[in-house]
Amino acid sequence: MFLFGLDTDQVSAEYTKRVVVTILVAATTSGATFAFTWWWARRQATRQWYAKEFLDRIIVSLNIFADGALKIRTVLERSLDEIFLNKLAVAKVWAAARATTTDNPVMPIAKEDRWFLLNFVLNAVAEHFVEGHIKRDAGLPVTTVKYALFLTCELVGDERIRKVRAMLVRHDVLENFPYPDTMPVLENPWHEDRIKTLRAASALYKKEPDNFLVLEVCV
Template sequence: MHEILDSLRGYLLENWPELLWIVAAAGVASYLAGRRARSRWRRRDFLDRLNVTLSSIDDGTLRIRTILEMDCEQIFLNATAAKSVVALARRTTADDPILPIPKEDCWQYLNAVLNEISERFADGHIKRDLGLPVQRGQYVLCLTCERAGPVRTQKVRGMLIRKSLLTAFPREEPRYESSWHVTRWKTLQQLAEQYAKNPHRFLELEICL
């Protein structure tokens, strides 16, 4: 036992500057990480999260429902891709909330999100394959980061909208379940316009239930 203690004491005496530096560096890193986290919380900045929401108009009321929410790295399975998504989200504007993904990369990013959505509705596709009765719907997906209006939190948002709604978008403003949903109405208007002009920024998918 004494030999072990003597050996440990000798190691500490010989390496104390290096050990002190490691402890100090860890303390500074922990402090900076905490400071960044507090700053992000105050700014409601959660761009490393991807939230997929279904937007629909039901009986004259705009309804927004979460389908899934995950860390970007869990969806894109690559730290570099996830960081690119966050960087693209920071480049969105109030006039164009769609992530400015290069045309040649759109499918790659959108398909990663589509896979997560499809996994949650896999039962419906199996039922359809077995010849069981299902309900089917055609939907459109795109990636956005809303900047206009009273947005409560900054997140990357996968917008899921029924294709028939987006291609025949109503002009009459709907009722809102919450006052800040007016931002989503404006976003949907922009998406309808972009879908007609730049369909490569969207991905179509079928959902079965």
């Protein structure tokens, strides 16, 4: 049997050759892609580690003032992708985090984006306090507290880790910050930076309250 001047054996050999070449090219390409991806991820991880910058993470913290002391407690920590369920939203948060300064630690987010970005965080935080709201709906006794929520990326010392941070502080505390020029008792010396951030946030709240969302928590 002949096909375009080639007999059956020739056609079979040519087909096999093409299949083998295709497989080899695919395997080589996949291997190169895997190697590059691994190298790039390791490079990024190394850079983040030595720079102490993990701007692909967000940590939500509760800032409590009690008995003349500041206590900072973590509510949750997630990747930006887990909280801001949109690539453009993640990019906006990352850009705003990079734009913070020592004097202006609250993220400079465009006015039209503020509510939308903060609402992503508010929804994630609200999941942690569902039980209290169900109790309230059932007519059971609960304690209700209003918290102000805002986004920061504090610039701190070289030994500290820099992350995107969403902060919760009691609404009335932010309205009338109790330590405008003094310090409370601190659990750690570096929490002095947090007081400076909260002072800046309190001043900004009076001028641009739309940089904040108010979350009502029932417990």
